[in-house]
Amino acid sequence: MTASALRAGADQQVEIRRSSKRRRTVSARREGQRTIVFIPEGLSDDEEVHWVGEMVRRLDASDSRKGAGALGSDSALVERARQLSAQFLSGLARPVSVRWVQNQQQRWGSCTPDDGTIRLSHRLKMMPAYVVDFVLLHELAHLLEPGHGPRFVALLGAFSDAAKAQGYLEGFSAAHLVDAPTRPKSERFPEPPVRVPNPHTRPGVNRNGLLLNNNEPSLW
Template identity: 55%
Template sequence: MAQRIDLDGTTVELRRSARRRRTIQARREGQVVVVMLPTGMTAAEELRWARTMVARMRRQQERRRPPVGDEALEARAEQLAREHLDPVVGHPVRPVSVRWVTNQNHRWGSCTPSEGTIRLSHRLQQMPDWVVDHVLLHELAHLVEPHHTERFHELAGRTPHAERAAGYLEGWSAADGGAPGGDEIDGD
């Protein structure tokens, strides 16, 4: 048996099943969010679960953003360099190219300072912008200081959420079965 309700502009169809014992699931069917529930719940419990599942789906949708192309990534790199590196080093820091790659599954990014090229793992495309910015600035800092020196770390840590982003990546790596130290940002 199914019932449709409106939750803050979202059409929700409640589907009850006697075979369903404990689990509650939701999926989208066109413009309708279908919430599958076990029978025997009170109307208040059903409404609470419907709101919970719609909120989860909205959060998931907000986290999914369209992938940013290489051109936009390069523009972002230039902006980060202008804001965080140029004033400190006294000259423009510009890569020759910045692009997404699919062959980096054990590192988040890499830089070849002698060629001025930066590559970021496509896995970063599903992460928040402030995490991508952290990895991008890390790689940009290699254009100034190729090795992980004290000066390098001072340059690479200039994004507002550097420490938080490093923790995010470490947590992601641990959850993904990565090495205890997390994925590498680059291969130095």
């Protein structure tokens, strides 16, 4: 017999499944934006907290290692775009082409709604899969809403890793001193301040190491 419980984490939803048949093993897997952790029925609450955190950490590390490796080809990128459109946009966003490009130094991604084309910066290939998904979903949403108003933000609302992905991109940009246009405040998701090392030697930061302005590459 299996008992299930849901726990909403900071960045994702975790489902805990206890089983009387499971004695010593703990396992976990990802299904979309949900993490499912399988644990023995007899584990204490403290042990549950420990193992849920540990398994989420391991899956995050695995995702980071994989990055966009599985999306190395344009055809794989097109297929991923279709999956994201079906999962988050009811399949309404239907790009004609999705491809990697190397000539976007100030943008993570770009979209031309008139012809249904999407382009992603090749620099995303080194980043975790959830970051690539976020940028790709951002551009897919532009096929339905060219601007960055409330409707656009609502289209991205179901992607639970949005703030986490934004934080990653901003941290990467700060660490590499990448300069680009500021993103509209209306589009931003709640997130903690981004800190960078050695603030006195880097332009654009105050004495506390907080970014004074948002100089990460644009998504559009």
